[in-house]
Amino acid sequence: MSSADLLLKDPRALLRHLYDVAVSRALPGQVLAAQLPPPPDPSKGRTLVLGAGKAGGAMAQALEAAWPRQAPLSGLVITRYGHTPPGYRPERLELVEAAHPVPDAAGREAAARMLALTQGLGPDDLVICLISGGGSALLSLPAPGLSLEDKQAINRALLKSGAAIGEMNCVRKHLSAIKGGRLGAACAPAQVLTLSISDVPGDDPAVIASGPTVPDATSCADALAICKRYGITLPPAARAGLESGAFETPKPGDARFDGHRLEMLATPQQSLEAAAEAARALGLDAHILSDEIEGESREIGKMHAALARAVARRDAPFRKPCVILSGGETTVTVKAKGGRGGRASEFLLGAAIALQGEPGVHLLAADTDGIDGIEDNAGALVTPTTLDRAAALGLSAQRELDANNAYGFFAPLGDLVSPGPTFTNVNDFRALLIL
Missing domain, CATH: 3.40.50.10180 (Glycerate kinase, MOFRL-like N-terminal domain)
Incomplete structure (x- = not known):
């Protein structure tokens, strides 16, 4: 049996293969x-x-x-x-x-x-x-008058706020x-x-x-507006520098x-295209949604799940078997304390709940740098048996999602994807396999 045949019989291995191809395309040595x-x-x-x-x-x-x-x-x-x-x-x-x-x-x-x-x-x-x-x-x-502790506090608040990466970096660059x-x-x-x-x-x-x-085309006024929008508390020196324009770029x-x-x-698009080519080489149709998908991770997970269900049940808008790929940078608004997880795993937990074990649908989401947030995994996998296996262990997907604890959900299932640092970074990689 050829290696291609083996991959087609093992959805987990196939999805991991596509992730590895995407990462390889972005390696500096190449x-x-x-x-x-x-x-x-x-x-x-x-x-x-x-x-x-x-x-x-x-x-x-x-x-x-x-x-x-x-x-x-x-x-x-x-x-x-x-x-x-x-x-x-x-x-x-x-x-x-x-x-x-x-x-x-x-x-x-x-x-x-x-x-x-x-x-x-x-x-x-x-x-x-x-x-x-x-x-x-x-x-x-730090800009003049700011301490490292000021920058750390602002950075932590931004990371928990749900702000998009462009918004976070607008604030960061002006400080x-x-x-x-x-x-x-x-x-x-x-x-x-x-x-x-x-x-x-x-x-x-x-x-x-x-x-x-x-x-930089953004302004101090833009940075102030972002902090107001997300309730980011600024120390007096930071506020003064932004309001006066002294921190202009x-x-x-x-x-x-x-x-x-x-x-x-x-770029993310180049890595998605490399993964799509690898899927087609295995005889699968491959479709790239976008390399610019942003939004709340769990909600983007629900959207991907809806698309996967449509393909699985109605062969629309794509015919199965196929692979659907996407990239971008979603966000997590942290509302609970003590949970573990990053963008990719929270995306998957939202998708798993929406899919409810849809037959034939397998998902992988992982950060291409090998680290999902601050954890030791890049992401995880969802299969048609994910929720049943979790229930057998006494795990509630909704409870763990409410606790921002996607890592704690996938780890006991053995479904984490943990390649370690990959030494590159072209953002989120998501692959839906519909058989």
Whole structure:
């Protein structure tokens, strides 16, 4: 029996295969080298590497491997704790690990040193910026008058608020001394190349990691409005800086960004397309809904469940057997204390309740960085037997959803997907298999 036949007989393995393909498409080692420019003339300029994000370690590794040995190279990259690729020992770059999603002192100190490295750059120097999702928390340098504790409290409140990623990053960049284009502006008059891996709906570079190297079209007034909308309490210094405009970010048209170039190395859509191709290679029809789906995780789960039921029962709008794929970044409004789980697992719990064991429907949802929120899993699986198996263990899906405890629901079932850090990040991956 061929490997394709084996996958078709094992829905769990098939869904995991599609997830692995999606992640592989976004690995820096596969995509970074082709976008590197030639080194500057060492007698005139130098090459400085600056970066932050969950993929930062893998991006630094790929750059060091591809950069000519005889060409000078130095710099600093920040990644999440535990996200340095196994066996990677930086030779020419410094790699620092820091906390995510709530920043810590290690990230603050590294961000301050990174900003200091931009001093004295000239027009013949080249700065390569490696930016990926998670960089906003990792690159935490509070605006003047704010403390790290202020930023931590605001970040925690934003994460629990249900705000969309663009809204959260609007606030974050205006309370930062390095994000929202400030790092890019500090590199002037050097040549700057930003290499990004997108983890945001729409692939807006001003939202990825709060856009440290690109100009920002949002305003202090926007940040204030978002805080009011979600009930985010601001310390006096933060409110004063936003109300006065003192914390305004560099805007499009700023001459300090003249000649800057940005290349998108990997996007959610590209990973979804790779997974779709893998499904078709197995003889399954594959359909991509969108790479920009946002909203409350449990509600988006219900929407996906409704679509899966329509296909399972009526062969509409797609004929079964098929795979339906989607991406984006959903949100979780945390209303209970003590629960465990992230966007992907809460999406699945909402979907499982809506499906009620629909025959032939299997789901996988997982974060492509390998970590769902702050847990040790990327996501989980739902099968037609999920609710029955849970009931046999005394687990109530609705009770655990009300408690924001999706991790606590799926873990006893053995249905968590736990690949560990993947060293890239193109956001949520969701696959519905209807047989």
